[in-house]
Amino acid sequence: MGLIGEEKKPLAIFGVVAISLAAALVMQGNTSVELILFSILQYFATIGPVALGLGLTMIAREFDISVGSTMSVAGCIAVVASTSDPYLGAACGIGVGLLIGLSQGVLVTGLGLSSISVSLGFLITLAGFAYVVTGNMTIPLDHADVTSAINAPVLGIFSFRSIFAIACFAIASFIFLKTRAGVELIATGSDPTAAATAGVRTTRIVVIVFMISGGLSAAAGVFLTYGLSVASPSGLTDILVPAISAAIIGGVSLTGGRGTPIGIALGALTLCLLNAGLNALGVSPVAQQVVLAFVLFTVAVAAAPQLYRIIPQRS
Amino acid sequence: MTGTLDLAAQRPTPSAQKRINFPSAGAAVRLIAVAALLALALSTPGFLSRVSLIALANAISLVGCVALAMTFLTIGGNVMSFSIAATTSVAGMVFMATLGYGLPLAIGSSLLAGMIISGAQGVVIGTLRANPLIVSLAAYALLIGGTQLIAGPKIEPANLDFQIFKGRLYGVPVSFVIFAGLAVLGQLVLTFTRVGHELLLVGSNSKAAEAAGIHVARITLFAYVMAGAFAAVGGILVASRFGAADMQTARGFEYTAIAAVLIGGSSIAGGRGSLIQTFVGMATIAVINALTLLQGFSMEVQKLTIGLAVLAVIIIQGFGRK
Numbered sequence: 329m330g331l332i333g334e335e336k337k338p339l340a341i342f343g344v345v346a347i348s349l350a351a352a353l354v355m356q357g358n359t360s361v362e363l364i365l366f367s368i369l370q371y372f373a374t375i376g377p378v379a380l381g382l383g384l385t386m387i388a389r390e391f392d393i394s395v396g397s398t399m400s401v402a403g404c405i406a407v408v409a410s411t412s413d414p415y416l417g418a419a420c421g422i423g424v425g426l427l428i429g430l431s432q433g434v435l436v437t438g439l440g441l442s443s444i445s446v447s448l449g450f451l452i453t454l455a456g457f458a459y460v461v462t463g464n465m466t467i468p469l470d471h472a473d474v475t476s477a478i479n480a481p482v483l484g485i486f487s488f489r490s491i492f493a494i495a496c497f498a499i500a501s502f503i504f505l506k507t508r509a510g511v512e513l514i515a516t517g518s519d520p521t522a523a524a525t526a527g528v529r530t531t532r533i534v535v536i537v538f539m540i541s542g543g544l545s546a547a548a549g550v551f552l553t554y555g556l557s558v559a560s561p562s563g564l565t566d567i568l569v570p571a572i573s574a575a576i577i578g579g580v581s582l583t584g585g586r587g588t589p590i591g592i593a594l595g596a597l598t599l600c601l602l603n604a605g606l607n608a609l610g611v612s613p614v615a616q617q618v619v620l621a622f623v624l625f626t627v628a629v630a631a632a633p634q635l636y637r638i639i640p641q642r643s
Numbered sequence: 644m645t646g647t648l649d650l651a652a653q654r655p656t657p658s659a660q661k662r663i664n665f666p667s668a669g670a671a672v673r674l675i676a677v678a679a680l681l682a683l684a685l686s687t688p689g690f691l692s693r694v695s696l697i698a699l700a701n702a703i704s705l706v707g708c709v710a711l712a713m714t715f716l717t718i719g720g721n722v723m724s725f726s727i728a729a730t731t732s733v734a735g736m737v738f739m740a741t742l743g744y745g746l747p748l749a750i751g752s753s754l755l756a757g758m759i760i761s762g763a764q765g766v767v768i769g770t771l772r773a774n775p776l777i778v779s780l781a782a783y784a785l786l787i788g789g790t791q792l793i794a795g796p797k798i799e800p801a802n803l804d805f806q807i808f809k810g811r812l813y814g815v816p817v818s819f820v821i822f823a824g825l826a827v828l829g830q831l832v833l834t835f836t837r838v839g840h841e842l843l844l845v846g847s848n849s850k851a852a853e854a855a856g857i858h859v860a861r862i863t864l865f866a867y868v869m870a871g872a873f874a875a876v877g878g879i880l881v882a883s884r885f886g887a888a889d890m891q892t893a894r895g896f897e898y899t900a901i902a903a904v905l906i907g908g909s910s911i912a913g914g915r916g917s918l919i920q921t922f923v924g925m926a927t928i929a930v931i932n933a934l935t936l937l938q939g940f941s942m943e944v945q946k947l948t949i950g951l952a953v954l955a956v957i958i959i960q961g962f963g964r965k
Contacts, residue, residue: 393776439961444722444776445911449957452898453950459943568725569784572777582774614791621784628781632773 334587338579338594345598349605356608364608365485368600373489375570376596377496377548381541383575383592384500388537389517389584390436390443395545396567397454398428402546403553404461404561407469414474418550425546426539428454433535443538458561466560475557489551496544500589513537518585573624574599582631599623672959673908677927684930687937695933697816703929704822705884707922708877709896710903711825712761712870714921717904719866720846720913721768721775726782727874728896730760733786734871734878735888736798743801750879757875758868760786765867769860790890797889800882808883818880825873826922833917838865847914902953903928911957928952 353364378395385392402421410417432450436443469475478488486494504510515523516530524530553559578595580587602623606616684690709731716724724730738753764782768775810817833839845852845862853859877896882888907924909916928949935945 391776435958435961439958441957441961442912445957445960448723448901448911449950449954452902453947453954455898456943456946456948456950460947464941464943569780572780576777582777614788617784617788618792621781621788624777625781625785628773628777629767629771632767632771 334579335591335594338577338591338598341577342594342598342601345601345605349601349608352605352608362484364604366481366487367607368597368604369485369490369493370487371600371603372596373487373493374548374552375567375574375599376493376593377544378567379571379574379578379596380496380500380589380592381544382571383578383580383587383595384513384537384589385443385541386575386580386582387513387517387584387587388534389520390534390537392429392432392447392538392541393444393568394428394432394447394450394454395541395571397451397458398425398542398545399549399552399567400561401428401454401458401461401549403549404458404467404559406550407467407553407559408461410474411470414469414471414554418554421550421553422543422546425542425544425549427542428546429539429542430535432542433538436538437531437534455561462559462561464561466558469554469557469559471554472557474554478551478555489555492547492551496547497589497593500540501593504589509533514585516585569620569624570596570599573620573627576627576631577623673956680927680930680934684934687934689937690933695937697814699929699933700819701816702932703925704816704818705877705880705893706896706899707822707903707925708825708880709874709893710900710921710925711822711829711918712873712877713897713900714904714907714909714916714918715829715842715866715870715873716775717901717909717911718846718913718916719842719863720849721863721866722911722913723776723897723901723904724761724764724779724782724870725776725897726764726779726786727761727870727900728893729783729786729890730757730871731874731878731881731893731896732888732890733757733760733790734875735882735893736790736794736878736890738875738879739798739800739805739882739888740794742804746804746807749804753879754872754875757871757873757878759871761871761874762864762868765864766860768867769863787890797887799887805879805883805886808880818884821876821880823922825876826918829869829873830918832869838862842866843914845913899928899949902949905953905956906949908956910960 353361378399382392382395402425405424406414406417406421408417409420428450432443432446435441435446481487482491504513512523512528512533515526515528516533520530574596575587575592576582576595577598578587578591578593580592580595599620602619603616606619611619689695709727712727712731713723716722716727734753734757737756738749741749741752760782764775764778767773767778808817808821812820833842841852841857841862842865844855844857845859849859852862878888878893881893885892903924904916904921905911905924906927907916907920907922909920909924931948931952932945935948936942
């Protein structure tokens with residue numbers, strides 16, 4: 329498994345964007361580097377874990393489009409369950425995320441259903457569930473101390489949220505590179521039948537990958553909600569755009585079997601730098617959305633010729 | 644799952660009947676579910692009142708057009724589009740913006756806008772084989788952001804010509820007549836034209852269709868252009884209902900739309916389904932909504948119920964294939 333080989337392209341893209349950002353900041357005479365790095369990492373904390381979870385499902389040749397709903401439902405549950413203890417709330421939110429992942433993984437592997445259909449069903453159901461949990465209201469978090477603790481800068485540029493995100497990537501990379509799990513994941517995504525013949529327990533891999541995806545999205549949702557101090561049942565697709573972009577820029581193939589956690593991290597960081605650069609240039613949030621849409625569109629077209637197989641045609 | 648389609652392909656003139664009433668475990672479950680729903684509806688006081696039925700018809704016709712649009716994409720093997728509701732909104736904005744030049748021109752330009760937006764995605768997806776979900780997701784973000792930049796949050800009409808779409812025809816809301824008309828019209832195209840048949844074949848197995856000499860890219864483009872036109876009609880109706888056009892009103896319609904497609908029984912893997920089924924699926928959703936409301940449940944429970952119904956249908960489809 330070539331560490332650098334897989335990540336050459338994402339690294340190059342990241343480098344180009346990073347240099348342009350640095351150049352833009354120098355031209356502007358912007359000196360608050362610390363603040364900019366902090367905001368870059370804050371955005372990374374939001375999209376990073378979701379991109380990692382989604383990316384891992386894509387490496388396994390599955391596709392979890394329910395991540396946005398999982399994120400928002402976990403945040404809502406956490407806030408509602410946190411009236412007495414915010415830790416209990418967070419545990420409930422993340423637990424539900426794992427459970428969502430487990431159910432999706434079992435349905436996909438057990439019934440041989442396409443992961444797109446299953447996660448689409450979950451996306452719609454969970455969106456409804458978030459409304460039921462919150463009673464269609466915006467619910468404030470009662471723990472101001474938690475909110476400030478989660479957002480407080482650590483060592484100048486980090487925060488609890490971004491440290492969590494970085495830790496997720498570090499652990500995922502370690503497992504991916506140093507244990508059999510990484511090889512088995514790649515094998516499952518490249519050719520499930522061959523992998524199963526070679527003794528890889530593909531069912532278990534897929535279920536675990538879905539659980540990771542559900543758990544990471546839920547954790548990102550819980551911490552984001554705690555950081556914002558309010559839970560709202562809306563959300564859905566808006567995280568999907570940066571998450572998919574990050575995964576594909578990071579070298580994850582839509583046909584499965586290719587990609588690494590480090591690549592996904594680079595992809596997510598690239599988007600964060602882009603975001604910071606546009607902010608520094610004073611581009612409005614709406615215009616930024618258009619830019620991000622163009623990025624995703626370009627990425628979709630660039631990856632186009634080989635990606636028809638991801639559409640549910642399991643039978 | 645290919646059994647029904649092979650049968651249909653061998654017959655010289657496959658009737659619509661054959662394609663709609665395929666026998667399967669899923670069909671049986673669906674029949675029971677519909678019967679239970681009907682029984683519940685009939686036993687709920689106030690359900691059959693004129694007001695209630697008109698409210699029902701009103702409720703389904705707007706998002707119903709979007710669901711019909713989505714059907715072309717789903718049965719063509721492209722799962723769903725995240726951008727179809729945004730297309731609806733943009734078409735509505737075009738309609739309101741051009742209303743000053745006369746109603747026919749406004750309708751025409753709105754339809755054209757829908758067909759171009761959706762057709763452009765169809766070209767990328769059909770010709771380059773780009774992933775339909777990702778392309779539509781990018782298009783969604785592009786449309787939401789782009790319209791905000793170009794047109795601003797809301798477009799007020801120059802005159803009140805749109806009122807015609809808010810009226811009633813012999814007591815039936817015009818929007819419902821249009822929705823039902825679209826369903827029938829679209830189904831006729833699917834059932835009696837060559838492209839309609841080819842669309843189902845492409846959806847069933849695009850590689851086999853290609854090998855059989857079907858121009859897959861062209862058929863995919865056809866599906867997306869049809870979807871764009873149908874979505875635009877929905878956009879005209881939405882804008883007319885609310886007297887102004889924005890990007891918010893139709894937000895989330897794509898989820899109700901795909902829910903209607905799947906609850907109606909069209910296959911999410913493509914190749915099987917019809918607009919009439921989507922019409923029934925939409926009506927089912929409306930009945931579920933009306934029932935939960937009349938039984939005193941909140942709007943949140945409606946959303947959850949619809950979601951669970953979709954999930955159940957997807958799982959039953961999985962069982963049916965085993």
